[in-house]
Amino acid sequence: MDTSLDFEISHRPDFALLTIRLAQGQQVFGEPSAMASMDTTIHLKAGLRGGLRRSLGRAFGGESLIVNTFSAKGGPGEVTMAPGVAGDVTHYKLHGQRLMLQRGAFVAHGPGVDITGKWQGARGFFSGEGLVLLQASGHGDLFFNSFGAILELDVADGFFVDTGYVVAFEDTLDYRVTVLPGLGVGSKVKSFLFGGEGLVCRFSGQGKVWIQTRTIHPFLSWVHPYRPQGRGGS
Amino acid sequence: MGPFDGGVFDKRLQGGRAGAQLTVDAHGVHASTTAGDTFDVPARDCQLELGGASGRMWFCRTPDRQLTIYSEARGFAEALASLPNLSQPVAELRRHRRAESRRGVLFLLAALGMLIALGIAGYFGLDYAGRAAIEALPREADERIGRLAINSMDLGGPTVHDKTVTDAVNAIVARLAEHAPGDFEYQVRVLDAETVNAFALPGGQIVVYTGLIAKAEALDEVAGVLAHEIAHVTQRHGLQRIAQSLGVAGSLELLLGDLGGLSAIAVELMRAGALTSYGRDQEREADEQGVLTMHASGLDADGIARFFQKLQKEQDEMEIPEIFAWMSSHPDLDERIANVRAQIDSLGPVAEQPLEIDWDAVRRAVGPDAEAAGSAAEADATEKAPEQNADSKAGSKAKRRKR
Numbered sequence A: 001m002d003t004s005l006d007f008e009i010s011h012r013p014d015f016a017l018l019t020i021r022l023a024q025g026q027q028v029f030g031e032p033s034a035m036a037s038m039d040t041t042i043h044l045k046a047g048l049r050g051g052l053r054r055s056l057g058r059a060f061g062g063e064s065l066i067v068n069t070f071s072a073k074g075g076p077g078e079v080t081m082a083p084g085v086a087g088d089v090t091h092y093k094l095h096g097q098r099l100m101l102q103r104g105a106f107v108a109h110g111p112g113v114d115i116t117g118k119w120q121g122a123r124g125f126f127s128g129e130g131l132v133l134l135q136a137s138g139h140g141d142l143f144f145n146s147f148g149a150i151l152e153l154d155v156a157d158g159f160f161v162d163t164g165y166v167v168a169f170e171d172t173l174d175y176r177v178t179v180l181p182g183l184g185v186g187s188k189v190k191s192f193l194f195g196g197e198g199l200v201c202r203f204s205g206q207g208k209v210w211i212q213t214r215t216i217h218p219f220l221s222w223v224h225p226y227r228p229q230g231r232g233g234s
Numbered sequence B: 001m002g003p004f005d006g007g008v009f010d011k012r013l014q015g016g017r018a019g020a021q022l023t024v025d026a027h028g029v030h031a032s033t034t035a036g037d038t039f040d041v042p043a044r045d046c047q048l049e050l051g052g053a054s055g056r057m058w059f060c061r062t063p064d065r066q067l068t069i070y071s072e073a074r075g076f077a078e079a080l081a082s083l084p085n086l087s088q089p090v091a092e093l094r095r096h097r098r099a100e101s102r103r104g105v106l107f108l109l110a111a112l113g114m115l116i117a118l119g120i121a122g123y124f125g126l127d128y129a130g131r132a133a134i135e136a137l138p139r140e141a142d143e144r145i146g147r148l149a150i151n152s153m154d155l156g157g158p159t160v161h162d163k164t165v166t167d168a169v170n171a172i173v174a175r176l177a178e179h180a181p182g183d184f185e186y187q188v189r190v191l192d193a194e195t196v197n198a199f200a201l202p203g204g205q206i207v208v209y210t211g212l213i214a215k216a217e218a219l220d221e222v223a224g225v226l227a228h229e230i231a232h233v234t235q236r237h238g239l240q241r242i243a244q245s246l247g248v249a250g251s252l253e254l255l256l257g258d259l260g261g262l263s264a265i266a267v268e269l270m271r272a273g274a275l276t277s278y279g280r281d282q283e284r285e286a287d288e289q290g291v292l293t294m295h296a297s298g299l300d301a302d303g304i305a306r307f308f309q310k311l312q313k314e315q316d317e318m319e320i321p322e323i324f325a326w327m328s329s330h331p332d333l334d335e336r337i338a339n340v341r342a343q344i345d346s347l348g349p350v351a352e353q354p355l356e357i358d359w360d361a362v363r364r365a366v367g368p369d370a371e372a373a374g375s376a377a378e379a380d381a382t383e384k385a386p387e388q389n390a391d392s393k394a395g396s397k398a399k400r401r402k403r
């Protein structure tokens, strides 16, 4: 059975919108906050998918426990999805290979794809980006988002990427979190313990890496002073 | 053996890669994709690598590296090892990986140990780290922070311009500054307010309230308080407080020379009243240094002890401690009086060189029936926005009570 989805990604790369046209009976699974619009023929069901353990794995990876299932029960129809941050959406076709995703990057997947959380141990501890990465496996379509535009890079030998810029990579790549060679000892210790400049992922082996052209942290600190003040909360 | 879940890298595939089902037999490693393409790497050609995101993925490559078949499925490595020419490479790669992961664990433990050590050091050694960081800073840092702080503070009263008062206070500070350690330049302001208070900001900004002058029967009492406040400046207690509030990370930043944001933090602390209320150790140090300065200046170091006693007595009798702001930031008076007197005894006799100031005249000038001083103060208050002064007075009182 062909599980491929009919989709279009428009308004790239700044405010990408994902449109999926479902044939009658087809399904797509999306991050709950991502749905922007859908036809009345589409039936939406919120719920755990893949069992509690997988859902918990997702939760540790920074994704919500709940994945919305959109089914074209009443006839063919469209679902549009917009990620929470301004940026691009990328399509990746799984043919039995696997992809590691940074937390928060997941947007949607078609039937036949499985998303689980993968504990990253010390590497996650030092990257400052989360102890768990999401792992997508199976056969089918996967959509993930970035902050800013997204670049796809083929790693042949070694490659350094600042930890804040990594969106996804194929699991055939070996990676470790390290400090950029050439920094002074003081800044090395500092960036290792407190994160920030100079902390990089070193990829080696064969596979693809997707990197985003902006990171979210400077953006958040730039926005912070302009937030409304004085109504409690954070 | 097999099948194993895995994949293939080959230029002939769309996108150059695909997932595949693998089998291993005496001829080598075979892969077939879901699309039906098949690939083979003969056993004698297979170059093994171990890696991938999990670190447990086995790659079998042809010598020209055009074709790679990989898997991390359970049993795949054993299947490879069963081939005569691959058993040794499999064992070697495994040994290598084990050694590496042991190093990884050691490294993690070392890093965790460092974090814990830093935490402990931060908890017990902040004083030291703070001091080290402060001593490394130029004196301009104190001055800049002091200026920023005084300009952003609610001082709580109009400036006094009566020369009888200002000349006297300036003369006292000048005498003390000459004999105090360090070469800070002091700027003194006398402010008209009931509060019995005086404080010093980093870099040498000194503020004295008329309430304190009116309360002191002798010049040496005010001089004692001022010598104590000057000691807070020379010992750089204000910056130490900032370093303490910054915590480990901040102190490290200071040590690493990052001054950005320090001033903003100082102003924040100022607002919270932290810069003029010091720790017990700092107060003890200021008392000791204050006595030394008084002694060196030829003034009666017992003045501060007498002033302490007076404040305590009045507080006990009157039960309105609000105006005794200086006391509320300087607790444990009994103990401190005793310490000061013990120190004076150990110093021996003073070669007294009294200042030629008519202290009674100064007190009359700030007293409740001081017409001239009162009107001067009022004139000054109208220069600034009067309602702002009223606000700031209430504000500073509220803050002091909170602490």
Ligand SMILES: [Zn+2]
Binding pocket: B228, B229, B232, B278, B283, B286, B330
């Ligand atoms: Zn003090």
